[in-house]
Amino acid sequence: MDFISILSIFVLACFVGYYVVWSVTPALHTPLMAVTNAISSVIIVGALIAALAAGSGVAKWLGLVAVALASVNIFGGFAVTQRMLAMYKKKEKKG
C-alpha cells in the first residue's frame, strides 16, 4: 500500500471515530475509556512481529515485553468493560 492509501484510511477512520463517539451516551463514558484502552492494544500486532522475528536478540526481548504489556491491557480492558456493562440495569417492571 502506498502512503496516500494509508493516509486515506486514517483520515476516514478519524471521521468515523468522530461520529461514533458523539453517539456514545454520556452514562457510558467510563466503559468507553476502558474499551478504547483495550482496543488500542492492537499494537500487540507490532509487538508480535518483533517477538516472532529470528534476528536481533534485544529487539525480540523488547517485543516479548511489549506482548506481555499489551496482553495486560487487552484482557484487563475487555474484562473490566464487561464487568462495568453488566452493572447497567433498567428499572424492574412492577406488575
Next chain:
Amino acid sequence: MEHVAAVPAWALLAYLVSGVLFILALRGLSSPETSRAGNRNGMIGMGIAVVTTLATHDIASLPEIAAAIILGGGIGFITARRIAMTAMPQLVAAFHSLVGLAAVLVAAAAFLNPQAFGIADASGAIFGASRVEMVLGIAIGAITFSGSVIAFAKLNGNMSGTPILLPARHIINLALLLAIAFFTFGFWHSQSAMDFWIVVGLSFLIGFLLIIPIGGADMPVVVSMLNSYSGWAAAAMGFTLQNTAMIITGALVGSSGAILSYIMCKAMNRSFISVIAGGFGAEAGPAGAAAAIDRPWKRGSAEDAAFLMQNAEKVIIVPGYGMAVAQAQHVLREMGDKLKHQGVDVRYAIHPVAGRMPGHMNVLLAEANVPYDEVFELEDINTDFGQADVAFVIGANDVTNPAAKTDKTSPIYGMPVLDVEKAKTVLFIKRSMGGVGYAGVDNELFYRDNTMMLLADAKKMVEEIVKNLD
C-alpha cells in the same frame, strides 16, 4: 512503498474486518442494551488481529510468546476482576501507561530490527517515511507513558492532587518540544541512533512535566487526553507497519479521547489550553475560605433530612466526587429505595465533570444497582429542579455553585451548573463549613434560606438518614 514483505490478501482483509469490529464495539456504547454485544465485537476483532499476525509470520519463538500472553493476560484479567469501581480512574490511567510503554517498545524494536518489519532495505537503511512515523510513535508513546504514570500517582493518592508549579514551566516545555522536533528532524535526516534515543528521553521528560502542574479535579480532562494520545501512538505505529487494523483503531481511540477532553473542558467552561497549562485552584483558596466564616447558615440533622424527604413528592440526588471518596453509593441507593417505597419520585442528576473521569458517577451508581433510567445528565434534568421538593447534594460542590451564573468575578463564572437552588429545599452534605471546593471559591448555596447543611461524613450521614426513614 512496495517494500513490505508480501502480506497475503486474506490477511489484509482480516485486519480490515478487525478494524470494522472495533468500530462496532464503540458503536454499541450508544445504549446500555447494545453495549455488551459491542464489547464482544471488540474481543472478536482483537482475536482476529492476533491470529492473523501469528498466521502470516514465521514463528521462531512460540513458547515465549505464549508465556508473555498468559502472564500479561492473567495479570490484566485478575486486576480487572478485583478492582473496586471507585478505583476505575487510576486503573484506566495505569492501562494508558501500558499502551504508551508498549508503543515505545515496539518502536524501539522496529528501530533495532527494521528488516523484520519490512521497513528497511538490504543495507539496513530505514525508509524516510518510516523513520518519521516510528519516531512519532515512540515520542507519543513515551509522553503517554510518563504522563499516565503521574496521573495514576495523583489519582491513586501516591502523589498529592495539588498542582506542582515549576517556575518558567511553559518555557521549559516549549524548549523541550522544539528540541524533540529538532532531533526528530535529525533522525529523519541521518537515521542517527543517538537522535532516536534523545527523542525518547525528552519525550518521557515532557510527559512528566506536562502532568505535574495539573490539579486533581482537572483529571477528567487529563485522563481523556492521555486516552487520545495512546490512540495516536497506535496510529503512528500502524503507519510504520502499514496495518489497517492499527490505523483504524488509532484514529478511533484518538478521536474518542479528543472528544471526551472537549466535553470535559466545555463542562468546566475552560479552554483546553488553560487546563493543560495547569495550576487551576492553586492560588485562589484563602480569600474564599475567609469569607465563609461570618455568614449565617442553617444546620440540619439526619432526622430533619429524613422527614423532609419522606414528605416530598420529588427528590433529585446530586452525587459528586465526595460520594466516591466516602464509598457512599450503596447506602445512597438504599436510601433511594426506601423513599421510592414510600411513594417519593427519586432521580439522580449528574454533572459531566462530577468525579475524576468521564462517566465516573454513572458507573458507581450502576454498581450500587441504581437503574440507569433514573440517572440523568445535566441538560436533561436541569429544568426539573424548579419542580423538585428536595435537592440532595452529596459530595458535589463547585458544580452546584450559583455564582457560576451570577458572579462575573468568580473563577467558575460561565461554567454550566446544576440549578439545585431552584428546589424547595436543598440538603447539602459536607464534612465541615471550613473547606472550599476545588476551584477555591466559596459556595453561595450554603447561605441560602432554603439550604440545610448536613455536616458529616457522607456515608455516615446517609446511614443515619436511612435509619430515620423507617
